[in-house]
Amino acid sequence: MKTAVFPGTFDPFTKGHQSVVGKVLPLFDKIIIAIGDNANKTGLFPLSQRIRWIEEVYKNEPKVSVKSYHSLTVDFCRQEEAGFIIRGLRSGSDFEYEQQIAQVNKTLDSGIETLFVLTDPQFASISSSIVREIYKFGKDISDFVPGEIKIEKK
Secondary structure, eight states, X not given: OOEEEEEEOXXXXXXXXXXXXXXXXXXXXXXXXXEEOOTXXXXXXXXXXXXXXXHHHXXXXXXXXXEEEOSOHHHHHHHHTOOEEEEEESSHHHHHHHHHHHXXXXXXXXXXXXXXXXXXXXXXXXXXXXXXXXXXXXXOOTTTSOTTOOOOOO
């Protein structure tokens, strides 16, 4: 069974994230959307809410599950017997950052491959950080998140 982990904070899960999952869905038997702790990021939406939102998006897709983790991504992959890490790219600067992480992960576990996936062009400008900022100022973010995610204006 080919299992992949798509790690992130997903605060919130965006249409760009959804685009990446859609592209890799045919490639794997199982995709785990893994919400991790990132010491450099402060979450706006509670972890339990982010899990529920993503589960709602994929409620009719048996190949996708949602889990949280509090470890290094490679350790979580080993725990889940996943041989692949999925990383979405919006721009060249994303690649430079993600390449460094992928190389460190490869050093930590040579059996886990990182697959870089370009998001669809119409979602390239969307990041969770930008969506959070828009939300903090009381604006509607429904254009940036999947329709199944209902977030009321602040």
